[in-house]
Amino acid sequence: MTDTQAHREQVHERVLSWYAAHGRDLPWRRPEATPWGIYVSEIMAQQTPIARILGPWLTWLKRWPNPAALAADPPAEAIRAWDRLGYPRRALNLHAAATAMVRDHDGEVPADLDQLRALPGVGEYTAAAVGSFAFGIPAPVVDTNVRRVLARIALGEAQAAPSLTKAERDLAAAWMPADPDDANRWNVASMELGALVCTARTPGCGVCPVADLCVWRVAGSPAYDGPRRPHQGYAGTDREVRGAIMAIVREADAAVPAAAFTDVAAADRIERAVAGLVADGLLRLSEQGYDLPR
DNA sequence: AATACGTGGTC
DNA sequence: TGACCAAGTAT
Structure with a gap:
């Protein structure tokens, strides 16, 4: 095979x-x-x-x-x-x-x-x-599920590379059914297979409809040996501070003064996060303080 | 190409 | 328990 x-x-x-079932x-x-x-x-x-x-x-x-x-x-x-x-x-x-x-x-x-x-x-x-x-435009839909499904079924690899490559786009395009209706169904169906059966952690090969057609499975499900995705931390990052600030502003009835953020983190981190949020258009500074854009 | 960007659930 | 993961995008 x-x-x-x-x-x-x-x-x-x-x-x-x-997928139909x-x-x-x-x-x-x-x-x-x-x-x-x-x-x-x-x-x-x-x-x-x-x-x-x-x-x-x-x-x-x-x-x-x-x-x-x-x-x-x-x-x-x-x-x-x-x-x-x-x-x-x-x-x-x-x-x-x-x-x-x-x-x-x-x-x-x-x-x-x-x-x-x-x-x-x-x-x-x-x-x-x-x-x-x-x-109904039969364009290849290549999300994290499809990438993993194709990595396993077609390439025999446990997971896809950290970032989407041209080789993967080409592979996904080559795997599109010729019939447009089938192609559109394949898009949802292969995504769904990745979401429900061919999952990242513990794939359900026992209930997979294509286990016997899967290069990875047939090869004995070898472990991934390629580059890992860089770890994305959260605690201690600006993202954490931004999130806390946005939560305060979202829940406020009116513009809030900068003093409302002081418990969130150290002053310099707050300053950096607020500047970023304003630059991103998520926060607006008025005379009364910070509020959401209108 | 690598990095920033929220939040919550899971093992 | 902390790392990993979740239908990505913008720079």
Whole structure:
């Protein structure tokens, strides 16, 4: 068994069948989901477990059912609603993207890869995901799940390299089914397989539909020997201080004086974090103190 | 290419 | 218990 066209087609068939039977019924996957709903789900899902975004997604879509609704409110509301989802710049980006959709795209999510990619907070992955899931554009969707699935099934490696390489993009493109509908299904299905079965920690090879077609599995699941991802600490970093400051400002009814931050960390760290947040547009300095952008 | 960017759960 | 991980993006 090697990485031949016939091998790929067999994998496609099995994974698509598996997905039809075992894929999760996520709200943004339902037929009634709008491109905007799918767009919001993709931004929320960036570096964030799906289980954590379910509630926030429902609340967000009810409050802002389309781009115009969000654009009509100030960014502060988006940042507050984002609450503790993490990386609050995503909330700011979502608001800015909604504004751009109203201004440049008749209030709609653009059905074009380049136009999607031009939106703030939309990179290669998100453009492809929204293109494929919302508009049926069969672009390769290469997220952390797909990268791991392909690393194992096609390359026989336990995990993907620390960062996305051109070789991986080419591999993902080569693995796309020729039929556009199948290609779009493969995008979700291979992601889902990575999320539910072919997981990072303890892969469920015992229930995997392609265990016997997986180069890694057949080779005896050898341990990863490539470069490790650099460790991303949190305690003691500026990110921690930024997070604490944003939490204070989010929960305040009015602008807060800098003195409200003094318990968060040492003065120099607070100063650096606040400067960064202001530079990022997440915080605004008025005469009354710091508050969220309006 | 490497690094910054939140937050919470898991083993 | 601390490192690892989670549908990445921007610089």
